[in-house]
Amino acid sequence: MSDAGSSFPDADGQTLLEGFARVVAVEGGRAWLEPEETTSCGTCHSAGLCSIGKDAGNAKRMAAKRFQLPGDLGLKVGERVVVGISETALVKGAATAYGLPLIALLAGGILGQEFYATDGMAALGAFGGLVVGLGLARLLADGLSARGVLTPRFLRRDYHLPPDAACTSDHG
Amino acid sequence: MEHYLLLFISAALVSNVVLMRFLGLCSFMGVTTRVDTALGMGAATTFCITISAMIDWGVEKVLLEPYELGYLRTVAFILVIAAAVQFTEAVVRKVSPTMFQMLGIYLPLITTNCAVLGVNLLLVEGKMNFIESTVFAFASSLGYSLVMVLFAGLRERLALCAVPRLFAGPPIGFITASLLALAFMGFSGMSTN
Numbered sequence: 001m002s003d004a005g006s007s008f009p010d011a012d013g014q015t016l017l018e019g020f021a022r023v024v025a026v027e028g029g030r031a032w033l034e035p036e037e038t039t040s041c042g043t044c045h046s047a048g049l050c051s052i053g054k055d056a057g058n059a060k061r062m063a064a065k066r067f068q069l070p071g072d073l074g075l076k077v078g079e080r081v082v083v084g085i086s087e088t089a090l091v092k093g094a095a096t097a098y099g100l101p102l103i104a105l106l107a108g109g110i111l112g113q114e115f116y117a118t119d120g121m122a123a124l125g126a127f128g129g130l131v132v133g134l135g136l137a138r139l140l141a142d143g144l145s146a147r148g149v150l151t152p153r154f155l156r157r158d159y160h161l162p163p164d165a166a167c168t169s170d171h172g
Numbered sequence: 173m174e175h176y177l178l179l180f181i182s183a184a185l186v187s188n189v190v191l192m193r194f195l196g197l198c199s200f201m202g203v204t205t206r207v208d209t210a211l212g213m214g215a216a217t218t219f220c221i222t223i224s225a226m227i228d229w230g231v232e233k234v235l236l237e238p239y240e241l242g243y244l245r246t247v248a249f250i251l252v253i254a255a256a257v258q259f260t261e262a263v264v265r266k267v268s269p270t271m272f273q274m275l276g277i278y279l280p281l282i283t284t285n286c287a288v289l290g291v292n293l294l295l296v297e298g299k300m301n302f303i304e305s306t307v308f309a310f311a312s313s314l315g316y317s318l319v320m321v322l323f324a325g326l327r328e329r330l331a332l333c334a335v336p337r338l339f340a341g342p343p344i345g346f347i348t349a350s351l352l353a354l355a356f357m358g359f360s361g362m363s364t365n
Contacts, residue, residue, distance in 0.1 A: 017208050097264050109303045119302040138267045170296035
């Protein structure tokens with residue numbers, strides 16, 4: 001999801017991370033969106049105009065990031081919208097996708113080393129742990145997706161680009 | 173087990189990759205304006221550093237060391253890091269396409285992060301075995317993530333403060349980073365590498 005550079009609490013009191021996305025298709029009233037990719041500098045509010053961001057993604061890569069919004073929101077193809085996802089979803093996502101496989105990898109490696117005391121068995125244990133961890137991560141991710149934890153929410157239509165929409169990145 | 177714990181503390185806190193070894197400073201300043209971007213970048217980097225360290229250990233022991241190809245180390249390691257980043261991207265996309273939307277943005281930045289190559293070269297210098305290398309790489313990258321998130325939290329607070337015009341932006345960021353480095357010096361002596 002592209003970074004709109006802002007976060008606001010929603011009605012439930014959860015802080016939402018906002019991002020821009022564009023409607024690329026509407027099927028049965030439900031909109032398919034493609035996130036606007038930018039660099040992850042987080043310093044720039046002009047996500048749609050950032051030339052670095054446009055270079056960073058290609059069509060195939062962007063197509064892989066398409067997502068569907070639940071419900072009929074009356075969106076039209078080409079509209080630019082602001083979507084949000086809760087901060088806790090990002091933490092849960094990172095812990096599931098990266099944390100779980102790494103913990104399993106380390107556990108497998110240490111067990112291999114402790115029981116057989118050879119680098120080969122430690123490497124084999126680590127690889128086995130990684131595979132198991134990835135399997136568990138997939139199961140957990142499916143569970144989170146089914147509960148809608150990872151689904152971005154529609155927040156509002158984005159009608160206006162900021163008049164001073166130039167890249168203002170202030171880091172080297 | 174105590175040995176691994178000491179190695180972990182040493183790599184994560186005492187010899188912190190950012191504040192003590194001065195690696196990964198570009199992303200440290202560039203991706204720490206918000207906590208969520210710092211967290212995403214830190215998590216992705218932790219995964220890639222650990223995976224690339226495992227593979228690089230194998231490359232060193234199977235190819236570079238036996239055939240005395242040490243002069244190819246940097247090139248070989250960069251190749252492995254690029255492959256590890258691609259592997260991570262594929263894995264995250266497979267595990268959950270929705271997560272890929274959230275976390276995938278940080279992955280291409282890792283290839284050019286000098287902390288990744290730096291940690292892998294430190295492993296060779298340390299002459300560690302496989303599991304020590306993996307624990308060291310994991311702990312180093314966790315230390316990197318910890319510092320990224322801490323610094324991002326400080327910068328989010330600084331953004332709300334009335335900072336004098338001359339210090340606004342990167343200058344106050346560098347001053348804050350130096351104070352954070354001083355704080356981390358408090359860990360010196362806890363464990364040696």
